[in-house]
Amino acid sequence: MKRNTWQREAVRQALGTSEGFVSAQALYSALRDTGSPIGLATVYRALSDLAVEGEADSLQQEGESLYRACTPHTHHHHLICRNCGLTVEIEADAVESWAASVAAQHGFTQPSHVVDVFGLCAACSRG
Ligand SMILES: [Zn+2]
Ligand SMILES: [Zn+2]
Numbered sequence: 001m002k003r004n005t006w007q008r009e010a011v012r013q014a015l016g017t018s019e020g021f022v023s024a025q026a027l028y029s030a031l032r033d034t035g036s037p038i039g040l041a042t043v044y045r046a047l048s049d050l051a052v053e054g055e056a057d058s059l060q061q062e063g064e065s066l067y068r069a070c071t072p073h074t075h076h077h078h079l080i081c082r083n084c085g086l087t088v089e090i091e092a093d094a095v096e097s098w099a100a101s102v103a104a105q106h107g108f109t110q111p112s113h114v115v116d117v118f119g120l121c122a123a124c125s126r127g
């Protein structure tokens with residue numbers, strides 16, 4: 001079954017212009033503000049599809065799923081402000097080599113990892 005893609009494209013674009021992590025509800029409101037006839041259930045579904053396909057990051061905060069556009073197909077990590085949701089994509093060579101060597105030490109092959117660092121961004125630290 002092929003789904004309509006205009007909704008997905010609209011969600012992808014709205015996500016791309018949002019700063020930091022946003023909820024499906026917030027994205028839905030933003031889309032409705034631009035006159036889009038999209039439905040909330042469609043926004044939820046499109047966001048979870050994008051997350052599954054690696055085009056969006058998702059995280060759970062207070063029981064709610066939040067999403068953010070993610071650079072696809074390149075391995076990277078995130079610095080995430082737990083107050084405002086500002087997210088910075090970072091590379092971490094030290095983490096890559098540590099993960100590879102600790103896996104090898106234990107005879108593991110094809111290691112992968114997810115490392116996100118949470119904290120308060122500069123602006124929120126000043127507040
Ligand atoms: Zn990312
Ligand atoms: Zn912040």
Ligand SMILES: [Zn+2]
Pocket residue numbers: 075076077092095096113115
């Ligand atoms: Zn890594």
